[in-house]
Amino acid sequence: MPMNLIHRRLCASEKWARGVENDLLPWALDGVRLGPRTLEIGPGYGATTRVLLHRTDELTAVEADATYAARLRHVFGDRVTVVHADGAALPLPDGYFDSVVCFTMLHHVPSPGAQDRLFAEACRVLRPGGLFTGCDALNSWGFRLIHLGDTCVPVPPQTLPGRLRGAGFGECDVTTGKGSFRFLAYRKEAA
Numbered sequence: 001m002p003m004n005l006i007h008r009r010l011c012a013s014e015k016w017a018r019g020v021e022n023d024l025l026p027w028a029l030d031g032v033r034l035g036p037r038t039l040e041i042g043p044g045y046g047a048t049t050r051v052l053l054h055r056t057d058e059l060t061a062v063e064a065d066a067t068y069a070a071r072l073r074h075v076f077g078d079r080v081t082v083v084h085a086d087g088a089a090l091p092l093p094d095g096y097f098d099s100v101v102c103f104t105m106l107h108h109v110p111s112p113g114a115q116d117r118l119f120a121e122a123c124r125v126l127r128p129g130g131l132f133t134g135c136d137a138l139n140s141w142g143f144r145l146i147h148l149g150d151t152c153v154p155v156p157p158q159t160l161p162g163r164l165r166g167a168g169f170g171e172c173d174v175t176t177g178k179g180s181f182r183f184l185a186y187r188k189e190a191a
Contacts (some may be wrong), residue, residue, distance in 0.1 A: 098130050
């Protein structure tokens, strides 16, 4: 999932990390309890991971890019379990996590079908009643400009509840904010 030079520099910057810590994650996780075991899909450079460490007891991060995964292992050491894998094919056990999160990365998943497989995998690794939450950017001219040459498949927020229900989630909520949307979805309880 390639990223252009400008996009890589932005995501690796201290300015982005401060924005994630002070604005993005407080908005995306407002009122959310993650529980003791959290899986983060697609942490990239780790700005979100740094914040999540303080919100859960056990954090696992799945990163598709081998270079980023190695960097995350170096930065976080044994505080985060880093797995190099595709979020649409998780090598993790069923029903293990209390929460699964992904922030500003869904648009880097190369197709709606792959996004739907990621949603299904998130549901599979959650315990019944577990939470899938995150946020992503809304499609706009400026957003597309930053992503020139990148893999960029925006998720239309109005389609997300139906797609998440199709992946096995029950209750879903999508909220649109300035330039972004956030979502909460709960795995159906066992029958």
